[in-house]
Amino acid sequence: MTSFDAFERLIWAGRAEAFAGSFAQLCAHPVPRLLDAAGVREGVGVLDVGTGTGTVAAAACDRGATVTAVDAEPSMVELAAKAAPAAEVRLAVLPVLPFEDGTFDAVVGNFVLNHVGHPGETLAELRRVVRPGGRLALTIWTNPGAPGQTLLGRAVEAAGVQRPAHLPVLAPEDDFPRSPQGLVDLVHAAGFSQAQGETLRWDHRVEPEVWWSGPASGVAFLGQIVTGQPEEVRAEIKRQFDVLCTEFAGPDGRLVLPHQAVLVGARR
Template identity: 70%
Template structure:
């Protein structure tokens, strides 16, 4: 049965509309860190038919092509697809939206999703769809952000809270209770098993992302992701307070050269159809 589109899904699509370039210039470098491990987990190599779900500007798709895979990549946001088509001419890149993908059953040997499961309203339904399009005994590999967030990931949220910002009504409060799951290794493994996947396993990746404070602020300032929408929806006075607190808190992560080293943690899960 098709999985319904939730209010969370609709809010996410509005949140990312037209923000491909802003994401590519800010958070894309952060999200690129797990890509080699993600492709290893999915056993992507020469001749593998790989689907990259939520490709963004095409980072994972490009890495898959470099390994000799036959790559199809999709994203729900047209501005992301435009970027990916330019950066990965060797891939078949198109607009498509979870939880309903325009592919046949078992069409791919491997399916990967780098930080895409964070952005769907029914994660189990999304995984069931990914299971459908991968062949029997094929591999699925995914990353999501761990919770509670690592200190670098939490920096913007701390600044928003310190400034007394109020959540606007158009931003979702989170997944419905029956759809949510613990954002830890056992929680993600359990979710994959509940979607009928086999041999599910998960590990935590930790790294320090290096960026200048200006680069790190550029994403929120452009309205990228939930934090950026929080920033942009405030009054000018509150936005200024968020930036002031952001600048103060950023000093905790600054090295002698002024560049920030921001600790992050993500979950990397793999399973087999």
């Protein structure tokens, strides 16, 4: 486990409910396209890696697939099991999966590759558990992000808070361009074929306080930065957030936040 992986385990520990109440709806947007790219339908055996609160697993079950889902965080496993009672939901930490070679017809991962220290090794493991001719479908967040993706980070910067120097990042040899071609190249390097990528764009509509509740509860990387500040600094970040929200306010008072992600589908 890299220092990046260890930090990921720390920042997500016990935060499934906070994620479900803040960012889970955003992450659910690409799910139908993700399942289409993996050919998920009735009778297909699917592995959902990094299932989180179980949105993808539940949607795959609704299509009649036979679903196994894994996540590295116990609180996520608990919620996913409730969201997708027809699925087999297990605890597992990438890049090591407790399955035999060629077990699944398809593997899907919704934004999970953003959270692993060795993306290439992770993809090699996903290839191992897919049968020959089976499918892979993945989403990642783009970098640079769309304006809605950068709102929270802009609030932190506007409050004068810098990224703590001790927080880990991917090693240069493990990083890759967060673009359709960047992910396609990484997938091909892991031994998959016929990889095709595209950029998905959508507006996420959400109440400002719901959007703020994620970082205020310590969810994800920015949440750790926010909750790690003294009380007066947290208050200034929130003030800057409120100011910046005016750029995205819709007529009903909800935020209209442009987002974009990369979707790649491939064959084993």
